[in-house]
Every structure is written in structure tokens, then in C-alpha cells.
Amino acid sequence: MRALSRPLILNWLNAFMRMLARGCSSSARPAEELHVPLRGGLGQCRGGQVYLVGAGSGDAELLTLKAVRLLMQADAVVYDRLVGDDVLALIPHHTERYYVGKARGHHSVPQDEIGALMVALAQQGKSVVRLKGGDPAVFGRMGEELDALAAAQVPATIVPGITAASAAAACMGIPLTDRGHAQQLRFVTAQLCREEGTPDWASLARKDETLVFYMGLSKVAAICQGLRQAGLPDEWPIMLVANASQPSQQSLVGSLASMPDMLAKNPLPSPCLIVVGSVVQRVATSPAGKSIDVCAASLL
Ligand SMILES: C[S@@+](CC[C@H](N)C(=O)[O-])C[C@H]1O[C@@H](n2cnc3c(N)ncnc32)[C@H](O)[C@@H]1O
Numbered sequence: 083m084r085a086l087s088r089p090l091i092l093n094w095l096n097a098f099m100r101m102l103a104r105g106c107s108s109s110a111r112p113a114e115e116l117h118v119p120l121r122g123g124l125g126q127c128r129g130g131q132v133y134l135v136g137a138g139s140g141d142a143e144l145l146t147l148k149a150v151r152l153l154m155q156a157d158a159v160v161y162d163r164l165v166g167d168d169v170l171a172l173i174p175h176h177t178e179r180y181y182v183g184k185a186r187g188h189h190s191v192p193q194d195e196i197g198a199l200m201v202a203l204a205q206q207g208k209s210v211v212r213l214k215g216g217d218p219a220v221f222g223r224m225g226e227e228l229d230a231l232a233a234a235q236v237p238a239t240i241v242p243g244i245t246a247a248s249a250a251a252a253c254m255g256i257p258l259t260d261r262g263h264a265q266q267l268r269f270v271t272a273q274l275c276r277e278e279g280t281p282d283w284a285s286l287a288r289k290d291e292t293l294v295f296y297m298g299l300s301k302v303a304a305i306c307q308g309l310r311q312a313g314l315p316d317e318w319p320i321m322l323v324a325n326a327s328q329p330s331q332q333s334l335v336g337s338l339a340s341m342p343d344m345l346a347k348n349p350l351p352s353p354c355l356i357v358v359g360s361v362v363q364r365v366a367t368s369p370a371g372k373s374i375d376v377c378a379a380s381l382l
Contacts, residue, residue: 136243272298
């Protein structure tokens with residue numbers, strides 16, 4: 083592991099905090115007065131170890147301080163397609179980088195090759211950050227990566243990140259749960275809508291719950307149809323948010339009956355999240371969401 087002095091890392095973290103302060107109101111403390119109040123000092127980034135780190139939803143300001151520190155300390159970073167450019171820009175130039183995401187027109191690096199790469203780097207004595215979009219524990223194949231590391235007796239540490247659901251809800255100005263609307267929250271992979279698998283629509287069609295579908299942009303019509311057939315009303319609210327928390331964020335707000343046509347007329351890019359539930363009604367009255375069919379993000 084390359085040795086970075088604590089003062090140097092603290093300087094970096096303080097620079098990061100100054101970056102956070104940019105854009106705050108004029109009544110905010112001047113950026114240069116901000117310091118990171120880390121009691122007990124900074125942690126170590128150990129050689130021979132892999133850190134499974136959440137990169138958040140793309141906005142670098144949504145990284146945890148621990149993620150930033152590890153990115154600055156690690157010998158090697160193995161990263162995915164959904165990690166934002168601003169986050170990658172925080173990695174020092176001397177750090178080894180390995181891209182294992184899907185290139186345009188190509189397949190993703192197979193999962194066993196990713197595991198083998200992390201094991202090989204750790205066994206060379208390097209400290210390795212495995213950087214994954216959002217939270218590594220949410221549809222991030224983290225279980226398989228932990229298994230690969232455990233099989234090679236490589237120690238692993240998990241650093242959570244802001245998952246796309248949290249980022250999308252925040253940027254649209256709505257809660258995911260609400261005392262009066264949704265007492266339950268379910269994260270669902272829309273990959274269940276593939277031919278060989280069918281979601282349990284009857285169990286999903288509840289009015290007291292918020293459903294968040296990941297990886298579902300091409301399954302919107304099937305989701306709307308499945309939920310309507312299972313008993314949710316045609317006018318039940320649904321929201322699509324693409325590139326949540328990024329300057330390119332786009333959204334559509336409609337109903338189960340209207341959304342397939344709305345999306346056909348206003349195609350959204352990937353990655354895109356689908357939120358179904360009465361909490362979506364709040365978008366129309368929220369300062370961040372305005373009354374919209376298609377909106378550009380009102381980013382903080
Ligand atoms: C393989 S999953 C990874 C989820 C990630 N681990 C997380 O916690 O956000 C990829 C899916 O996450 C969603 N996603 C990730 N980042 C997003 C973003 N910035 N905006 C909207 N959806 C996003 C999309 O549904 C995408 O198809």
C-alpha cells in the first residue's frame with residue numbers, strides 16, 4: 083500500500099468539504115472555514131484487503147467521507163459503468179484503475195473474472211477498492227464478490243453508498259415511505275419480468291407500499307399491466323427517473339394507465355428507476371418536482 087500521510091489526506095478531505103460548500107447560500111460559513119470533524123482520526127486502507135465501496139448515484143457530493151478517503155488511499159480501484167466521472171476524478175493519477183463495466187456493444191466482464199482480478203490484486207499486497215454504483219448491497223452482485231474473496235481468504239470490508247432509490251426520491255422532493263401513504267418499501271429487480279420469470283404481481287399490488295423497480299426501463303409496459311391486472315387502479319401513480327442526481331436527470335410522472343404511452347412519446351435514457359405508489363402524488367406539489375410530465379432536474 084502506498085503511504086499517504088494523514089495531514090495530506092485531511093487536506094484532501096477538507097478540499098472535498100470546500101467543494102461541497104460551493105453553491106450554498108451567502109449566509110453559509112465560508113468554505114475555507116469548513117473542516118471535517120473526524121473524532122479518533124482517519125482509518126487505514128490496508129494492503130491485501132478489498133473494500134467494496136458504494137459510489138452513490140453519480141453525484142460526487144453524495145459519496146461518503148469514508149468512500150472518498152479509501153479512493154484516495156487505495157493502490158487499485160476496480161470500477162463499474164455506473165460510477166460517475168466526477169467520482170472517478172477523485173482517484174489520484176498514480177492509482178491503478180481497472181474498468182470492468184460493459185463497454186458499448188460489448189459484454190460485461192464475467193463475474194468470475196472480476197472476482198479473480200480482485201483476489202490477484204489483493205494477493206499482490208495491494209489495497210483494493212471495488213467501486214460500485216449506488217449501494218453495493220442493492221442489486222450489486224456483492225454476495226458473489228464476497229464469496230470469491232472469502233474463498234481466497236482475502237479480507238473484505240463493505241462501505242455502503244446512496245442507492246438510486248434514495249437519490250431519485252430526494253431529487254424529486256418526495257419521501258419513499260410516509261405515515262399516510264406507504265408503510266412499506268420494496269426494492270424489486272425488474273429482471274423478474276423476463277420470459278422465464280414472472281413477478282408475484284398479487285403480492286406487489288398493494289396500496290400501502292412504495293415499489294421501486296431497478297433495471298426496468300424496457301419493462302415499464304409489463305410492470306404497469308401486471309400491477310393493473312393484479313388490482314391496482316388505472317390512475318395509480320408511477321414515476322420514472324433517469325440519471326437521478328446528475329445534471330442530465332430526466333423524469334416522467336403519470337399513472338399505470340398512461341405511463342407506457344408517455345414513455346413511448348418521451349423516451350428516457352438508462353439508468354432509469356421506476357417508483358410506484360401514492361408517495362409519487364407528492365411530486366406535483368413539491369418545490370423540487372413542480373407540476374410535471376417531463377422535467378429537468380432541479381438539482382441542489
Ligand atoms: C445493477 S443495478 C445497480 C443498483 C445500484 N447498486 C444502486 O444501489 O443504486 C442498476 C440499476 O440501478 C438503477 N440506477 C442506478 N443508478 C441510477 C441513477 N443515477 N438514476 C436512476 N437509476 C439508477 C437503474 O434502474 C439501473 O438499471
